[in-house]
Each structure stands twice: as structure tokens, then as C-alpha cells.
Amino acid sequence: MMRSAIDRISSGMALVLMIMLASSASGGDIPALIDECEACHGPGGVSTQDDVPDLAGRSAEELVAAIEAFGTYQRHCSTTTYRSGGRPKTPTNMCSVANTLTGHDRQVIAEHFANQE
Numbered sequence: 502m503m504r505s506a507i508d509r510i511s512s513g514m515a516l517v518l519m520i521m522l523a524s525s526a527s528g529g530d531i532p533a534l535i536d537e538c539e540a541c542h543g544p545g546g547v548s549t550q551d552d553v554p555d556l557a558g559r560s561a562e563e564l565v566a567a568i569e570a571f572g573t574y575q576r577h578c579s580t581t582t583y584r585s586g587g588r589p590k591t592p593t594n595m596c597s598v599a600n601t602l603t604g605h606d607r608q609v610i611a612e613h614f615a616n617q618e
């Protein structure tokens with residue numbers, strides 16, 4: 502009796518954990534996505550790297566347009582790597598990054614960086 506109550510509680514907790522893990526894995530987790538941008542574009546979108554442009558203070562329209570152009574491969578993407586945040590140094594590019602974002606992600610992230618100084 503006692504035993505099965507505990508089993509039920511722990512399987513319920515496992516389910517909650519699985520849902521939490523699933524929702525943090527990809528698109529839609531805006532803070533995690535912003536973290537990823539900042540790993541190359543610098544904290545607050547102010548770049549410390551010569552070959553990575555600033556995102557801070559650009560207009561949201563301009564940022565969305567650029568992200569869309571990358572995400573649909575209309576703009577050339579040069580090969581690059583993550584600069585910080587303990588991420589793998591495997592080569593990637595803006596097309597691969599932009600590709601995983603939904604339209605909503607692009608808009609919210611663009612507005613976030615447009616509002617940074």
C-alpha cells in the first residue's frame with residue numbers, strides 16, 4: 502500500500518522532470534536562446550570580437566530581416582565558432598543558428614537586443 506503510493510509519486514515526478522527537460526531542449530526557450538547569441542555576439546549583444554557584429558541598439562526590424570535571411574539561406578553564412586559560455590568549439594554558422602528559431606523567437610530575440618544599449 503505504502504509502497505505503491507511512493508511509486509506513484511516518484512513516477513509522477515519523473516514525468517514532470519521529463520516535461521521540464523523536453524521544454525528546455527529547443528525553440529521557444531527565449532533566455533536559453535539569448536544566452537546562445539551572447540556566446541558569440543557578447544553580453545547584451547555588445548561584441549568583443551572583431552569578426553562578430555554588435556546586435557545591441559540595432560532596430561528590431563533590421564535584426565529580424567537579417568535573422569530571416571540567414572534562416573532561409575538567402576544570406577551567405579560564414580563558418581564561425583562559439584566564443585564563450587563553455588560551448589563546443591565545433592564550427593557552425595548563422596544559418597544553422599537562425600534555422601532553429603520560430604518566427605516568434607526571431608521577433609522576441611530581435612526586440613530584446615534592439616532594447617540593449
Ligand code: HEC
Nearest residue numbers: 537538541552553554564567568578579581582583595598
Ligand atoms: C557561433 C557564433 C554565433 C552565434 C551563436 C550567433 N551568431 Fe549571429 N553572427 C555571428 C557572426 C560571425 C556573424 C557575422 C558573419 C556572418 O554574416 O555570417 C553574425 C551575424 C549576425 C547578424 C547580422 C548582423 C549584421 O550586421 O548584419 C545578426 C542579426 C545575428 N548574427 C543575430 C544572431 C542572433 C539573434 C543569435 C542568437 C539566436 C546569433 N546571432 C547567434 C556569429 C554568431
